[in-house]
Amino acid sequence: METKLYKRRWLMLFLFCIYSMSNALLWPQYIIISNIFKRFYGIDNMAVTWLSLIYFLTYIPFIVPVTWLLDRRGLREVVLAGSAINCVGAWIKTGTAHPEGFAVTFLGQFVCSVASVFVLGIPPRLAFLWFGEKEVSTACSIGVLGNQVSRLPVSF
Numbered sequence: 001m002e003t004k005l006y007k008r009r010w011l012m013l014f015l016f017c018i019y020s021m022s023n024a025l026l027w028p029q030y031i032i033i034s035n036i037f038k039r040f041y042g043i044d045n046m047a048v049t050w051l052s053l054i055y056f057l058t059y060i061p062f063i064v065p066v067t068w069l070l071d072r073r074g075l076r077e078v079v080l081a082g083s084a085i086n087c088v089g090a091w092i093k094t095g096t097a098h099p100e101g102f103a104v105t106f107l108g109q110f111v112c113s114v115a116s117v118f119v120l121g122i123p124p125r126l127a128f129l130w131f132g133e134k135e136v137s138t139a140c141s142i143g144v145l146g147n148q149v150s151r152l153p154v155s156f
Contacts, residue, residue, distance in 0.1 A: 005135075006130075013126065013139055013143060017146025018146065019079070019083060019119065019146075020146035020147040024146075024147045026086070026090060026112040027052065028052060030051040031048060031052045042099060051106065055113040059117055062114060062117040066078065066118055066121060075125055078122070082115050086112060086119075088111055089111030089115055090112065093108030093112070095108075122143065126143055127143060
């Protein structure tokens with residue numbers, strides 16, 4: 001059986017890359033200007049480091065349930081759930097711009113880290129379902145690239 005290939009698959013891959021970038025940008029935003037956050041919140045370097053490390057620790061317990069959801073509920077529902085969680089986490093972090101708000105900032109970062117688990121497992125599944133056998137590796141690579149592009153150093 002051959003997979004019917006639609007031109008919109010490239011649009012879907014592009015949209016996923018944008019979604020992946022939006023999540024990936026939320027990860028290192030505190031650590032890159034840690035000196036400012038240490039002064040603003042009155043915390044030490046380790047507390048700012050935990051804002052980044054929470055992503056690694058969250059991945060461990062959540063990868064199995066999210067993979068199960070991906071198998072049971074499908075690509076669309078997992079991507080929508082991950083997008084919603086990402087949005088909620090970003091909104092929580094937006095509301096923490098006061099010196100007593102570090103705990104809420106950490107909560108927002110934790111919520112965004114949960115959303116990242118929903119993002120990281122998507123590229124191979126998306127490539128397998130939407131692309132032909134000669135395009136799967138390219139599509140998977142592009143899907144992963146969306147998450148990595150946001151980590152490139154930008155200097156103006």
